[in-house]
Amino acid sequence: MTKTTTAIGLMSGTSMDGIDAALIETDGENHVIPRGFLTISYEPDFVARLRDAAAHALECHRPGPDALIDAVAAELTGLHAIAVHRLLAATGTDRADVAIIGFHGHTVAHRPDRGWTWQIGDGALMQTATRIPVAFDFRSADVAAGGQGAPLAPGYHRARSAGVGRPLGVLNLGGVGNLTWFSGDDWGSFDTGPANALIDDWVARHGTARYDKDGAIAAGGTVQESVLTAMLDLPWFDLAPPKSLDRADFTTQAARGLGLADGAATLTAFTAETIRLALGHVPPIGRLLVTGGGRHNPTLMAMIADRTGVPTEAVEAVGWNGDALEAEAFAWLAVRTAAGKPISWPETTGVPAAMTGGRLA
Numbered sequence: 001m002t003k004t005t006t007a008i009g010l011m012s013g014t015s016m017d018g019i020d021a022a023l024i025e026t027d028g029e030n031h032v033i034p035r036g037f038l039t040i041s042y043e044p045d046f047v048a049r050l051r052d053a054a055a056h057a058l059e060c061h062r063p064g065p066d067a068l069i070d071a072v073a074a075e076l077t078g079l080h081a082i083a084v085h086r087l088l089a090a091t092g093t094d095r096a097d098v099a100i101i102g103f104h105g106h107t108v109a110h111r112p113d114r115g116w117t118w119q120i121g122d123g124a125l126m127q128t129a130t131r132i133p134v135a136f137d138f139r140s141a142d143v144a145a146g147g148q149g150a151p152l153a154p155g156y157h158r159a160r161s162a163g164v165g166r167p168l169g170v171l172n173l174g175g176v177g178n179l180t181w182f183s184g185d186d187w188g189s190f191d192t193g194p195a196n197a198l199i200d201d202w203v204a205r206h207g208t209a210r211y212d213k214d215g216a217i218a219a220g221g222t223v224q225e226s227v228l229t230a231m232l233d234l235p236w237f238d239l240a241p242p243k244s245l246d247r248a249d250f251t252t253q254a255a256r257g258l259g260l261a262d263g264a265a266t267l268t269a270f271t272a273e274t275i276r277l278a279l280g281h282v283p284p285i286g287r288l289l290v291t292g293g294g295r296h297n298p299t300l301m302a303m304i305a306d307r308t309g310v311p312t313e314a315v316e317a318v319g320w321n322g323d324a325l326e327a328e329a330f331a332w333l334a335v336r337t338a339a340g341k342p343i344s345w346p347e348t349t350g351v352p353a354a355m356t357g358g359r360l361a
C-alpha cells in the first residue's frame with residue numbers, strides 16, 4: 001500500500017480574489033481525506049498590482065526576470081506563506097507533519113501556442129518561510145513538451161470521482177471555466193471559455209460590486225441574442241480539445257452599450273452557451289457536477305442546465321467542497337510530483353505521453 005501523507009495546496013485563481021489553501025491526507029492516488037480549508041482575500045491594492053503584473057507579463061516575450069513582476073511575486077509568496085501558517089493553526093497541524101506544499105502561484109500569462117506559461121510565486125522563498133518542502137511551477141514542463149499546461153485539476157477530479165457513476169462531467173466555473181469528462185473508461189479535459197471573468201469585469205466596470213452576487217443583476221436583465229450570437233461566432237469554440245485559455249483572451253467588448261442588467265444577463269448566457277458548445281466536443285454526459293465560485297450563482301446554474309439540457313448540480317451533491325477543490329488538487333499534485341508520478345496526460349493537456357511536472361524546493 002502506498003504511504004498516506006499530509007499535504008497543503010495553495011491556489012490563486014484567475015478571479016484574482018485571493019488565496020485558497022487546503023490541507024489533505026492522500027496517497028497521491030484515489031485515497032483523499034480533506035482536513036481543512038481557508039481562503040484569504042487579497043487587499044484591493046494588491047489586486048491592482050497583480051493586475052498590472054498580468055498586463056505587463058502579456059507584453060513580455062516569455063517568463064524571465066522583471067523588476068515589477070518579481071516584486072509582486074515576492075509579495076504574493078509572503079501572503080501565501082501567511083495562509084500556510086493560518087491553515088496550520090486552524091487545523092491544529094504541526095508543520096513537521098506536512099510532507100509538502102503544492103504552491104501553484106498566480107498565472108500572469110498563459111501562451112501555450114508560443115511555448116510558454118508563467119506562474120509567479122517563489123518556491124524557494126516559500127520553503128524558507130514555512131520550512132516545508134515545496135512543489136511549484138506545475139505547468140511549464142507540460143507546455144515545453146507541447147501540452148496546453150492546463151487544466152491540471154482533472155487528475156484530481158478522476159481520483160475523487162472514482163466511486164461516482166459515469167458518464168459524468170466535472171465543470172469548474174472559476175474566472176475561466178474547464179471541464180473534465182468521464183465516459184466508461186475514457187476521459188478528457190479542456191478549458192471551456194470564460195466562466196465568471198467577463199461577468200466580474202462587466203459588473204466591476206459599472207459599479208462598486210466585484211461580482212454579480214447570486215446572479216441578481218443578470219436575473220433582472222434580458223439576454224440580447226444578437227450580441228450573444230456575435231460573441232459565440234469564434235473559431236476557438238470549434239477547436240477540438242485539448243485547449244486552454246489566458247484570462248485576457250476574451251473581453252466584454254461585444255456587450256458595450258448595453259445596460260448593466262442586460263449586459264450581465266447576456267454575458268451570463270454566454271458562459272452557459274460556452275458550456276453547451278464544450279459538451280459538443282465530448283461523449284454524452286449524464287450529469288454535470290459544478291465546482292468553483294460560479295456554482296454560487298443560481299442564474300448561471302439555471303442557464304447552464306437550461307441551455308445544455310444536462311442535470312447540473314454543485315459538487316456538494318457528492319460530498320466535495322467546491323470552494324476547496326482546486327487548492328486540494330494542488331496538494332494532491334504536489335504529492336505526485338514528490339513521488340515522481342504523472343500530473344498530466346495526453347487526454348487532459350494534450351502532452352504526447354503521461355508526464356511528471358512541477359519543481360521541488
Ligand SMILES: Nc1ncnc2c1ncn2[C@@H]1O[C@H](COP(=O)(O)OP(=O)(O)OP(=O)(O)O)[C@@H](O)[C@H]1O
Nearest residue numbers: 013014015174175176196211213214292293296297
Ligand atoms: N454568491 C455568488 N454569486 C455569484 N457569483 C459568485 C458568488 N460567489 C462567487 N462567485 C463568483 O466566483 C468567482 C470566484 O470563483 P473561484 O474562486 O472559483 O475563481 P478562481 O479560483 O479564481 O478561478 P480559476 O478556476 O479560473 O482559477 C467570483 O469572482 C465570482 O464571479
Ligand SMILES: CC(=O)N[C@H]1[C@@H]2OC[C@@H](O2)[C@@H](O)[C@@H]1O[C@H](C)C(=O)O
Nearest residue numbers: 014107110150151152153176178326
Ligand atoms: C493557465 C492557468 O492558470 N489556467 C487555469 C485557469 O483557471 C481555470 C482554468 O484556467 C484552468 O485551465 C486552470 O486552472 C485550473 C485550476 C487547472 O489547472 O485545473
